[in-house]
Amino acid sequence: MTRLLVECTHVFQHPKVNSGIQRVVRNVVNQLPESVDGVECIPVVMLKGKLYRVLKLGALNIPLFDQFMMFGGRLGRLAHRFWQWHQRLDKRLTSRLARRVVYVAYQLTALTCFSVPLRLIDQLDQYQLPKRCAPLQHQPGDQLVLLDSSWHTDFFPFAEQLKREGVGIVSVIYDLIPLTHPQFYDTRLVQVFNEWFDWITQTADGYVAISATVRDQVREEVQRRLGSAKANALWFDYFHLGSELDLTDARSTVDPGLLQMFKTPDPVFLMVSTIEPRKNHAYLLDAFERAWAAGSKARLCIVGKIGWKCEALIERIRQHPQLNLRLFMFNNLSDKSLEHAYSHATSLVFPSYVEGFGLPLVEAMQRGLPAMASDIPVFREIGGEYMAYFDLSDPQNLADLVIDMESGGAFPAPLNLDNWRWLSWREASAQLVERIQRNLHSDTKVPESQHANCP
Structure with a gap:
C-alpha cells in the first residue's frame, strides 16, 4: 500500500498561528482521510533529522506550557528581525573596525538574549513531544507531501536523505508571488523563497498547486529553471481549498x-x-x-x-x-x-x-x-x-x-x-489525496481547468 506522508512541521511547531497557509495546513491535516483507494494517509513532522507520525497537531492546552511556547515563537521571530537589522547595518558600514565591533556586539546580544532562552524553551518542548507525535519509520515507495510552508524549516538535508532511500517528494505550492511580485516582500524573504524553490525544483517529483492558475505558473517556472525535457518528466496538478472556519468556539463572544x-x-x-x-x-x-x-x-x-x-x-x-x-x-x-x-x-x-x-x-x-x-x-x-x-x-x-x-x-x-457551491475541508483533503494518487498510479490526463460551482 502506498503511504502519503503529509508534512506539517511548521504548524506543528507553531500551533497557535492562524494565518492563511497555517489555516489550510491545519484543516487539511485534521480532515485527512485515513486511506483512499488503497493509499494510507499519515500526517508527519520532521524534527532534528527524524520522522514522526503526528498524534495531535494542536497545542496541548496546558496554560503555562502554551505561554512558554508562544513566548518562544515571539522570541524566535524577534531574533530573526534582529539578525535582519544586523545584516542591513553591516552593509552600510564602510569601516572594517566598525563592522567588527558591531559583529561582536551582535553575537553577544544574540547569545544572551536569544540563543540561550531559545535553547531552554527547546529543551522544555522535548518533554511534550511524546504526547503529540511518535517515531515513524519510512519505507521505499512512501510519498512525502510537503504541505506546510517548508521554506521556514531546516529539514532539507533529511528530506534529501529520504529521497535517496526511495521516498518520493510531492510539493504543495500555494503561490509564486515572492518570485513574480517581489516588491511586496522584504528582500530577505524573496531570497529565502527563491532558494527554497530552487531546492524544490531539484528535489520534487510532482507538484500540487491550490488553483489551476498557480499550477500553470509553477509548470512555466519549473520549465524555465530546469528546461522542458526535465520538466516534462515531472507532473503538475492542483486541488481547491475548503471553506469552514474551524476555530469557531461556541463559548466565545463576538467582539x-x-x-x-x-x-x-x-x-x-x-x-x-x-x-x-x-x-x-x-x-x-x-x-x-x-x-x-x-x-x-x-x-x-x-x-x-x-x-x-x-x-x-x-x-x-x-x-x-x-x-x-x-x-x-x-x-x-x-x-x-x-x-x-x-x-x-x-x-x-x-x-x-x-x-x-x-x-x-x-x-x-x-x-x-x-x-x-x-x-x-x-x-x-x-x-x-x-x-x-x-x-x-x-x-x-x-x-x-x-x-x-x-x-x-x-x-x-x-x-x-x-x-454556487464549494468544497468542504473534508472534500478538499480527499481531493488532494486523490489527485496525488492519480498522478502516481494512472496515465489519466489531468483536467486543464476547474471552474466555480464545479468542485
Missing part, C-alpha cells in the same frame, strides 16, 4: 465593537486579509472616499492583522475623519467574530493585486455573502459569474459598484449566489 457596528442598517462592505501591500487596502480607501464624497452611507470594515510595509496605510486609517463612523478596522478578531461579520455584512470586497487562491472569497460566498473582487485570473477561477469584478486601474470602478448596489439593492453579478 463588542463589531456588534455595535452592525446595529445600524447602513450597508457594510467587508475586507478580510492580513494588512500588507499586496492586498491593496489603499485602493479600497480611495474607492470608498469617492463613494462617500458622492453621498454614499456605505461603511468599510477592514478585518485582519497588521502585516508588513503598511505603516503609512495604518496611519492613514487611524487619522481618517471617517474612522469609527464609516470606516472601521479590527486587527484581532476570533473566528466566531469573523463568522458574525460574514453573516451580517452586505458584501465582501477584495482588491488584491495577486493571489494563489483567495480563501476569504470562498469563506464569504459559502456563507451566502456576495463578493466583489479585483479582476484577476484566479478570482475568475473561483467565482466565475457568481462574483462581481472591478478594475484595479481606477478606484471609481469599485465606487460605482458600491453606489449602484446601495441604491438598487441588487448584487451586480450575472448569476445568483444561491446556486
Whole structure:
C-alpha cells in the first residue's frame, strides 16, 4: 500500500498561528482521510533529522506550557528581525573596525538574549513531544507531501536523505508571488523563497498547486529553471481549498465593537486579509472616499492583522475623519467574530493585486455573502459569474459598484449566489489525496481547468 506522508512541521511547531497557509495546513491535516483507494494517509513532522507520525497537531492546552511556547515563537521571530537589522547595518558600514565591533556586539546580544532562552524553551518542548507525535519509520515507495510552508524549516538535508532511500517528494505550492511580485516582500524573504524553490525544483517529483492558475505558473517556472525535457518528466496538478472556519468556539463572544457596528442598517462592505501591500487596502480607501464624497452611507470594515510595509496605510486609517463612523478596522478578531461579520455584512470586497487562491472569497460566498473582487485570473477561477469584478486601474470602478448596489439593492453579478457551491475541508483533503494518487498510479490526463460551482 502506498503511504502519503503529509508534512506539517511548521504548524506543528507553531500551533497557535492562524494565518492563511497555517489555516489550510491545519484543516487539511485534521480532515485527512485515513486511506483512499488503497493509499494510507499519515500526517508527519520532521524534527532534528527524524520522522514522526503526528498524534495531535494542536497545542496541548496546558496554560503555562502554551505561554512558554508562544513566548518562544515571539522570541524566535524577534531574533530573526534582529539578525535582519544586523545584516542591513553591516552593509552600510564602510569601516572594517566598525563592522567588527558591531559583529561582536551582535553575537553577544544574540547569545544572551536569544540563543540561550531559545535553547531552554527547546529543551522544555522535548518533554511534550511524546504526547503529540511518535517515531515513524519510512519505507521505499512512501510519498512525502510537503504541505506546510517548508521554506521556514531546516529539514532539507533529511528530506534529501529520504529521497535517496526511495521516498518520493510531492510539493504543495500555494503561490509564486515572492518570485513574480517581489516588491511586496522584504528582500530577505524573496531570497529565502527563491532558494527554497530552487531546492524544490531539484528535489520534487510532482507538484500540487491550490488553483489551476498557480499550477500553470509553477509548470512555466519549473520549465524555465530546469528546461522542458526535465520538466516534462515531472507532473503538475492542483486541488481547491475548503471553506469552514474551524476555530469557531461556541463559548466565545463576538467582539463588542463589531456588534455595535452592525446595529445600524447602513450597508457594510467587508475586507478580510492580513494588512500588507499586496492586498491593496489603499485602493479600497480611495474607492470608498469617492463613494462617500458622492453621498454614499456605505461603511468599510477592514478585518485582519497588521502585516508588513503598511505603516503609512495604518496611519492613514487611524487619522481618517471617517474612522469609527464609516470606516472601521479590527486587527484581532476570533473566528466566531469573523463568522458574525460574514453573516451580517452586505458584501465582501477584495482588491488584491495577486493571489494563489483567495480563501476569504470562498469563506464569504459559502456563507451566502456576495463578493466583489479585483479582476484577476484566479478570482475568475473561483467565482466565475457568481462574483462581481472591478478594475484595479481606477478606484471609481469599485465606487460605482458600491453606489449602484446601495441604491438598487441588487448584487451586480450575472448569476445568483444561491446556486454556487464549494468544497468542504473534508472534500478538499480527499481531493488532494486523490489527485496525488492519480498522478502516481494512472496515465489519466489531468483536467486543464476547474471552474466555480464545479468542485
